[in-house]
Amino acid sequence: MKEHGYTGGYGAVRAYLQPFRATPTGPAALPPSPRTVASWILTHPDTLPESERLKLKSVLAGYPELDALTGHVRAFGKMLTQLQGNQLPQWIKAVCVDDFPSLHAFVNGLERDLAAVTAGLTLPWSSGIVEGHVNRIKMIKRQMYGRAGFGLLRKRVLPAS
Template identity: 85%
Template sequence: MTYRIVQRLADAARPEDLFQGQWQNRRTKLDDFKPYLHERWAEGCTNAGTSGKRSRLTATRVATEPSAPTSSRFRTSPIAPAARPPSPRTVTGWILTHPDTLPESKRLKLKSVLAGCPELDALTRHVRAFGKMLTQLQGAQLPQWIKAVRADDLPSLHAFANGLERDLAAVTAGLTLPWSSGVVEGHVNRIKMIKRQMCGRAGFGLLRKRVLLAS
């Protein structure tokens, strides 16, 4: 008996040849659910992981049973899972990157993301317009930029625009004049770092000596 079973399995040319025996047409607990499972498969729900291990087992058994009329199609024509969407951090990096330096593949992915979200598309336009003002010293366009931002439903960007408007003259000068306080801010950060290294164990005299000797 065991030899005949082994021989039958070895001689099987197709998976369907393995489904032989008295249990082949026996009713199972899955029979009542087969129409629903076939319908869900036809609708494109082929990812068993979305429904848990029980659904994976059920879908696998139904798809491989010889009594299922579409079992061959299930095995030979699987539907590829949808591509995983990019993370918010990734999309942010694409938006903040200059369009001319963004690789073509990432540019196309960003275009696909923006096509599905009008708010994000508007945000991208405003961010890039502000970046152009910043790098090309076009501070005179700041009032128009703020007006364009308020025309869109972007509350977070509205708050940023309100902050700029509270100190409009200084921001406009910063976006127009060639001078920058970046060097001063760098020295301030360096002094703070040296102070933190001493963990509050020394006074101003030692801090002054360390700053002067470090420079």
């Protein structure tokens, strides 16, 4: 432009051309991470905030396989929380129809001891308290790091409870 006789500066040309430029749009919103989507799927739909529920719905709309997987996971969660173990065979059949290798491995593990899993999903009793005590005793034993035998372990465990 200077060769054609323009005597102005760069700033004036820039200011003149600015309205003609397309306004740059902000960066596209990043998609949610797989961990975030997994947490949305594993959260009970009633406790999920509305904004996250809408985001999950938009993600599931683009991926029908993920939508089917979400249905299976939530159905199993419902069986787990509402003690509906009698529905386990129907759930297993529904999972086997779809092509989800990770869920198929999970189902194979459930089928190895189906009676115990059904009882665990049906009966109101839990061994959680016992497992907690075993975990606590193992922690104390690890802290002792082999410095003493059963006598000292007994003295540390019994007064604590």
